[in-house]
Amino acid sequence: MNIQTHLSLAKVKSNSNSFQSVSKVRDFIMLIDEPITKGGTNQSPAPLDYLTTALGGCTVNYLKYKAQKKGIDTGEIMVKVKLLQIENDNSSFKREIKFEKTLKNHQKEYLLLQSKKTPVTLVLNNCIINTKIRN
Numbered sequence: 001m002n003i004q005t006h007l008s009l010a011k012v013k014s015n016s017n018s019f020q021s022v023s024k025v026r027d028f029i030m031l032i033d034e035p036i037t038k039g040g041t042n043q044s045p046a047p048l049d050y051l052t053t054a055l056g057g058c059t060v061n062y063l064k065y066k067a068q069k070k071g072i073d074t075g076e077i078m079v080k081v082k083l084l085q086i087e088n089d090n091s092s093f094k095r096e097i098k099f100e101k102t103l104k105n106h107q108k109e110y111l112l113l114q115s116k117k118t119p120v121t122l123v124l125n126n127c128i129i130n131t132k133i134r135n
Contacts, residue, residue, distance in 0.1 A: 048083055055093060056081040058120035063097070066114045072107050075100025
């Protein structure tokens with residue numbers, strides 16, 4: 001038996017005249033667009049920008065939580081995420097984590113291990129996308 005738990009819900013509506021769309025997530029409105037080079041108006045982030053931001057933001061928050069729980073003073077945590085296209089439509093994320101404070105090696109190792117357990121990382125590593133068209 002598969003148990004499903006609701007994690008997030010986004011409702012997205014297109015603008016009929018452009019690549020812009022509007023998403024409602026909880027109580028927030030998010031605009032989505034494409035760069036001019038892809039036919040958009042470049043007035044808001046593209047979908048892949050939100051994806052890299054989600055991974056980076058989740059990593060920062062999760063590591064801050066885990067560090068505080070262990071009493072590790074990291075100072076500011078900075079995460080840089082790049083989405084790279086490899087061959088045959090395969091993609092790869094490159095994630096770099098930097099801490100404001102100097103950490104001991106065992107603290108870095110612990111936080112590196114934790115970075116592999118962030119909720120967004122787990123979703124990206126184990127995702128199945130089921131799509132249907134409704135009338």
